Amino acid sequence: MAHSLIPPGASPANLAPSPAPLSLAQFIRRDPILLCACLLVGVLILYQVVVTLLHPLWLGAVTDWLRAGLAWPELAVMLVISWCLIKLRRPGARSWIMLTCAFISYTIARTYWTIDDRFLHPNHVPFPTLPDIFFLLQYPFFFLALLLLPGVPPWGRRVRVVLDCLLLMGAATALSWYFVLAPIYLTSGESVLGKIVNLGYPIGDLCLLFGLTVALIYRKCSLTRVVLSLLIAAVLCLVIADAWAAFVILFPQHFYSTGQPSDVFWLAFYLLVPLAGIIGVRLLRSEPPGATEPLPTEQAQPALPFQDLKEALRFLSLFAAAVLASAAIGLRAIINPVRPMSPLAPALVIFGLLILVLARQGITLVENARLRREQQNALAGQLAAEVREQRASEVNQQMEAFLGIVSHELKTPVSSVLLGLQLLQRRVQRLAHEAAGVPQGDPALGTSQEVLETTIHQIGRLNRLVNDLLDLSLIQHGRLEFKVQPENLVRLVEQAVEEHRRVVPERTIVWHPPDVEAVPVEADAHRIKQVVTNYLTNALKYSRETAPVEVGMQVEQQQARVWVRDYGPGIPLAEQAHLWDRFHRVKGIEVQSGSGVGLGLGLYISRTIIEQHHGQVGVESIAGQGSTFWFSLRWFC
Numbered sequence: 001m002a003h004s005l006i007p008p009g010a011s012p013a014n015l016a017p018s019p020a021p022l023s024l025a026q027f028i029r030r031d032p033i034l035l036c037a038c039l040l041v042g043v044l045i046l047y048q049v050v051v052t053l054l055h056p057l058w059l060g061a062v063t064d065w066l067r068a069g070l071a072w073p074e075l076a077v078m079l080v081i082s083w084c085l086i087k088l089r090r091p092g093a094r095s096w097i098m099l100t101c102a103f104i105s106y107t108i109a110r111t112y113w114t115i116d117d118r119f120l121h122p123n124h125v126p127f128p129t130l131p132d133i134f135f136l137l138q139y140p141f142f143f144l145a146l147l148l149l150p151g152v153p154p155w156g157r158r159v160r161v162v163l164d165c166l167l168l169m170g171a172a173t174a175l176s177w178y179f180v181l182a183p184i185y186l187t188s189g190e191s192v193l194g195k196i197v198n199l200g201y202p203i204g205d206l207c208l209l210f211g212l213t214v215a216l217i218y219r220k221c222s223l224t225r226v227v228l229s230l231l232i233a234a235v236l237c238l239v240i241a242d243a244w245a246a247f248v249i250l251f252p253q254h255f256y257s258t259g260q261p262s263d264v265f266w267l268a269f270y271l272l273v274p275l276a277g278i279i280g281v282r283l284l285r286s287e288p289p290g291a292t293e294p295l296p297t298e299q300a301q302p303a304l305p306f307q308d309l310k311e312a313l314r315f316l317s318l319f320a321a322a323v324l325a326s327a328a329i330g331l332r333a334i335i336n337p338v339r340p341m342s343p344l345a346p347a348l349v350i351f352g353l354l355i356l357v358l359a360r361q362g363i364t365l366v367e368n369a370r371l372r373r374e375q376q377n378a379l380a381g382q383l384a385a386e387v388r389e390q391r392a393s394e395v396n397q398q399m400e401a402f403l404g405i406v407s408h409e410l411k412t413p414v415s416s417v418l419l420g421l422q423l424l425q426r427r428v429q430r431l432a433h434e435a436a437g438v439p440q441g442d443p444a445l446g447t448s449q450e451v452l453e454t455t456i457h458q459i460g461r462l463n464r465l466v467n468d469l470l471d472l473s474l475i476q477h478g479r480l481e482f483k484v485q486p487e488n489l490v491r492l493v494e495q496a497v498e499e500h501r502r503v504v505p506e507r508t509i510v511w512h513p514p515d516v517e518a519v520p521v522e523a524d525a526h527r528i529k530q531v532v533t534n535y536l537t538n539a540l541k542y543s544r545e546t547a548p549v550e551v552g553m554q555v556e557q558q559q560a561r562v563w564v565r566d567y568g569p570g571i572p573l574a575e576q577a578h579l580w581d582r583f584h585r586v587k588g589i590e591v592q593s594g595s596g597v598g599l600g601l602g603l604y605i606s607r608t609i610i611e612q613h614h615g616q617v618g619v620e621s622i623a624g625q626g627s628t629f630w631f632s633l634r635w636f637c
Contacts, residue, residue, distance in 0.1 A: 027283075045268050048263065064258050067110055068111050070271070075107045078099060078103045081100075081281055085281065094148045096277060098145035102145070105134045106138050109135045112130065117258060127198070136204065139200075139207060166356055167319070173206055174326075179328075194249070198246050201245070205239045205242050226279060230273075230279070233268075234276070237265040237268040238266070330350055333346035482524040482612060483526070484613075488520060490518060490519050493562055494511065509550075519555055519635045528609070530605070534606045535564035538566075538603070538629070539565070539629070542627075543626070561630055561631070563628050566626050569626075571619065580604055581604060585600045614633075615632050615633040615634070617630070617631045
């Protein structure tokens with residue numbers, strides 16, 4: 001998704017709901033600061049081009065003072081840009097700090113050179129001089145600025161990145177040195193110190209081109225496209241200016257006079273870099289709060305077809321550049337050698353390029369071997385994971401089949417035992433009633449009644465566990481049956497409450513009926529009562545024996561909501577999302593009354609039943625204040 005450019009100071013809330021994205025030109029026109037900066041840069045560069053072509057008598061003096069006067073506001077702009085990026089906490093702040101340091105060095109050198117050119121050596125400053133130290137000091141800062149651009153390659157790739165760039169730049173350097181620079185430098189009458197200082201400028205330019213190659217090819221820079229384009233144009237202007245000045249200085253006069261065409265490119269360089277920074281900061285300030293996506297000027301490009309072929313060609317082009325450069329230098333050394341250069345020089349250059357090719361090929365072999373190992377390990381891990389998953393699936397199927405068989409086989413005997421005990425309990429109660437009028441009745445009857453009640457209670461719990469296991473098995477196999485028919489939801493809930501009151505007469509269960517007497521629903525009566533029973537069982541289990549449990553129903557529009565509230569310890573918020581999972585039991589919450597026996601299936605079965613009725617379940621709980629479990633069904637008015 002692309003952001004639209006919003007002028008600084010404008011509130012996104014005041015704009016149209018879906019404004020059309022602004023182009024860069026429209027954005028600049030709406031931003032007065034950017035508009036003034038662009039116009040000023042354009043006017044200054046155009047002025048320098050015109051006066052250089054006309055070459056008036058006052059060109060040297062005016063150009064000296066103009067460039068010296070512009071150096072200080074350019075430095076101030078760079079300081080403001082660095083401060084803004086630090087304040088905005090942008091990852092590119094370190095890069096612009098290095099650029100600011102380079103501009104500090106340039107400002108000192110430019111001011112010193114202007115004073116030297118105007119007062120100490122009018123119009124023919126000798127080479128080299130003290131300002132050249134500060135001019136050369138710019139290049140390490142420029143190079144560090146490129147290295148600190150956001151998007152540094154991972155450490156594992158840096159050796160390969162450096163070798164790739166060395167292959168590309170080494171071939172270009174070897175060709176430019178052997179065919180262009182070496183003949184000029186060797187035949188020049190410049191002093192050794194002058195040649196060394198003069199050679200420092202093209203070397204610095206090559207370092208900048210090296211860093212720029214890394215930034216463009218092997219990084220994912222977070223700079224917008226317009227900012228990166230301006231920086232590239234600025235570096236190219238600097239390279240042209242330095243090359244032109246070096247060529248002029250190597251002539252017999254060995255000094256540089258202001259007013260040369262190189263001044264146009266130097267002026268452009270020192271104006272384009274601050275302009276790129278201003279545009280970058282204004283674009284960052286125009287982003288809405290929290291925006292992290294790139295602006296339209298750096299939209300991600302879709303994946304191109306034949307991507308593998310493209311990568312292969314890029315890889316082979318590096319070797320081709322080194323091999324072709326070596327062949328060209330070798331042929332030139334044989335056919336027309338550069339004098340007075342030693343014959344060993346081209347051989348050493350060719351040997352160095354071939355060493356880089358072999359080193360890069362070695363890195364490729366090592367990376368391919370590592371990738372094969374990683375692929376083999378990944379494949380082995382994937383196969384092992386599939387085997388474990390298959391085994392776990394088989395174990396789960398066997399466990400579910402076992403639970404289904406066990407629960408089904410236990411259902412009949414447990415029900416028979418429970419029925420037999422209930423019949424026996426009635427006979428004992430009848431005998432106890434008949435013996436009530438006898439003065440000396442059998443005291444064993446009372447004890448037998450207590451034993452029977454305890455046994456029936458325990459068998460009832462066992463029967464509920466078996467029923468839960470059987471329901472779980474039916475749910476897993478998709479065979480849970482429902483007998484849906486018109487029912488009165490109020491009556492179903494009342495029946496479930498009354499049955500539970502008879503099971504635990506010692507507990508207080510408060511029923512809050514709705515305002516209406518009947519809530520017609522399409523439901524399975526047995527399953528709905530099972531849900532209410534599960535809610536009540538949990539509420540009684542996790543609240544004190546003296547605490548009441550409340551049951552109520554709310555009817556709104558076409559939704560009937562049944563809720564069960566307890567006054568227990570409550571459920572932590574992190575656990576509430578997992579309450580409805582099978583076999584899940586909340587850790588750290590102890591049972592307040594009754595037995596803690598349970599499989600963690602009641603709520604899972606309840607959710608399944610309600611979802612099959614096209615209803616919803618939920619819980620509301622606050623730690624220390626109890627919990628309210630609810631379910632809702634659609635009713636027909």
